[in-house]
Amino acid sequence: MIDSKAKVEIRPFASLGGANHGWLDAHHHFSFANYYDPDRMNWGSLRVWNDDIIQPQTGFPPHPHSDMEIITYIRTGAITHQDSLGNKGRTAAGDVQVMSAGTGIRHAEYNLEDEATTLFQIWIVPKRTGGAPSWGTKPFPKSDRSGAWQVLASGFDEDKDALPIRTDARVLGATLKAGESLSYQVGDRRYAYMVPATGVIEVDGQRANARDGVAITAGTITITAVEDSEIVLVDSD
Known part of the structure; x- marks a missing residue:
């Protein structure tokens, strides 16, 4: 059994x-x-949640990773990916890319645009180490998550439209217009972490501004948009 009311901790952007x-x-x-x-x-x-602003015509040069699920959510602009497997691709605002580092991969992430790129880079520890590395990207139109949760990346077979990750976690997104509300239930022995990419929300009456972190334990939360808002949430074990 889980408590019906979750515990919510707001982590202001200024405290990061x-x-x-x-x-x-x-x-x-x-x-x-x-x-x-x-x-x-x-x-x-959930091990890493970085909020990055990358200036035009710059980026991360080739560097290695292993045994980590790395999800990149593009907030504005775009990022161009290259890796040691020969993958190349551009992921634009609102869309997502996933890299399963597995036994090892080298990659570079460049902002080749004429504007700054803003993104969330999220690392989740895989359920098992090793395995062949992989990369993928997918568009997720914001209209598909208006007033509702959309699963963007998932380690669960039932989430067939999401990008696959090798861990018992989900990355979800939603957009809310001012005054709209949305609920989410965090399961027993699960952890949820949520960040408004834009806007202002209240989580069970506690205010969270854009780019604040919201740490949530088991239970049900109600999210109400004070302003039009774009939300990203990770639910992990």
Whole structure:
């Protein structure tokens, strides 16, 4: 059994770690790189949630990863991906790419646009280590998630329209117009972490502004949009 009311903790954007490298202005919801907070190491199997602004004609040069599910949600602009498997692709605002690092992959992510790209980079620990690396991208029109949850990436077979990830987690998105409400139930022994990409919301009466983090434990939450809002949520074990 789970409590009907979830526990909700708002983590203001101003409280996040981060660093401005000029070409990259990064904000970290969890300990990452030179930012370390023992109370913000992870949330369930969610290990990284970075809020990045990448300047035009710059980006991340080739670098390696292994044994991590890396989901990139593009907020504005676009990102162009290249990797050691020969994959190349451009992912635009509102769309998602997934890289399962598996036994190892090298990749580069460049903003080849004439405007800054803003994105969420989300890392989730895989259920099993190893396996062949892979990459994929998919468009997700925002109209398809107006007033409702849409599963963007998932490790569950029933989510056939989502990008696959190798972990017992889901990445979901929703858009709400001001005054609209939406509920979400977090299962027993599950963890949810939500960020409004844009807008202002209330979560069980607690206000969360754009780019604030919302950490949620088991139970049901009600989200009400104070302003038109775009929401991303990760539900993991």
